[in-house]
Amino acid sequence: MFKNEDTDLLPVGKFLAALRSTGLRRNDPRLAEMTDNLRKVHKESGYEGGSPETQKLNRETFKTVIAPNIVLISRAFRHQFVIPDFQGFCKYIEEFYWRCKNNTEGKVAGYIPQLARMNPDYWGVSVVTIDGQRFSIGDTSVPFTLQSCSKPLTYAIALDQLGADLVHKYIGQEPSGRNFNELVLDYNKKPHNPMINAGAILCCSLLKTLIRHEMTLAEKFDFTMNYFKRLAGGETIGFNNAVFLSEREAADRNYALGFYMRENKCFPDKANLRECMDFYFQCCSMEANCESMSMMAATLANGGICPTTEEKVLKPDSVRDVLSLMHSCGMYDYSGQFAFKVGLPAKSGVCGALLLVVPNVMGLCIWSPPLDSLGNSCRGVQFCEVRIT
Secondary structure, three states, rough: OOOOOOOOEEHHHHHHHOOOOOOOOOHHHHHHHHHHHHHHHHHHOOOOOHHHOEEOOHHHHHHHHHHHHHHHHHHHHOOOOOOOOOHHHHHHHHHHHHHOOOOOOOOEEOOOOOHOOOOOOOOOOEEEEEEOOOOEEOOOOEEOOOOOHHHHHHHHHHHHOOHHHHHHHOOOOOOOOOOOOOOOOOOOOOOOOOOOHHHHHHHHHHHHHHOOOOOOHHHHHHHHHHHHHHOOOOOEEOOOOHHHHHHHOOOOOHHHHHHHHHOOOOOOOOOOOHHHHHHHHHHOOOOEHHEEEEHHHHHHOOOOOOOOOOOOOOOOHHHHHHHHHHHHHHHHHHHHHHHHHHOOOOOOOOOOEEEEEEEOOEEEEEEEEEEOOOOOOHHHHEEEEEEOO
């Protein structure tokens, strides 16, 4: 496909460009052996400076270079990925991106100064398919805190570690029909679901109190952050201490929810309310970007298996339950409308991020800080609802 007919040599740059056009990136962990082999061949050839991409290889050397990853490379060039015409697909994503960029509606969340300082012009979209095909456009490497986008992730970890029966002994599975931070429980005296504040606080209390009792608070934080990193395929996950401290300072309503639930005996035995609240604020203050969040969404789309590392991070049953509640409860008071208009599992956060999962196909992270009156990203919702013209 790529050799020069005159010299019978293959230009490596041309081959890698064609591989990129299928959606695979050169830093994909599944192509690590090929990348290492290219470096070795380049070094052994005695080239001073330059890049491995400038090489021209004969047939035998090329076969040796790609042999460890031949299955993935063959699937790419035979158009056997879940989106065969990835370039055509990316054109639609670009068209939707530019169509939404002119949307100047909404206001950046301002209940804590750190969120209020976010530039309202930031706008990014990242896509990862279950085969690891990737496309990003806009401000996709700018970090932001997860806020409510952490809720499906902590719920997923709780399900994976404790099982659905135990988790739902404490937390309901129904849309609340009320505001996300409303002081209300269901008829069983439980939070309605894990996607509202009360349910997410209780979910964090289950993670902190019932999983691995021997862990210190610091170890429990590392345990959860490591889970997030595995979901993201080892990509950018951090922690914003300034946001954490501000969250804790502006937490009257969340503390009220905590005390209200403690009064109604919602928490597991021996749960320390203040420590549970801190853990909840820490999970909301984890930091990521569009690139790593789209990988998390793709892991959910792929039944709990990370597309690039191929690690089984979550059980399929856990993912099924997470996606069900994202579909019915993930978009605050717009969840019913979103389910009707878009019909896909999604979770938004006041950071302006929107996680969107197309099961068995791909995951997306759409990020734009200005929010509508219900707390969802204005550009994010428009992007999900836009129609091909």
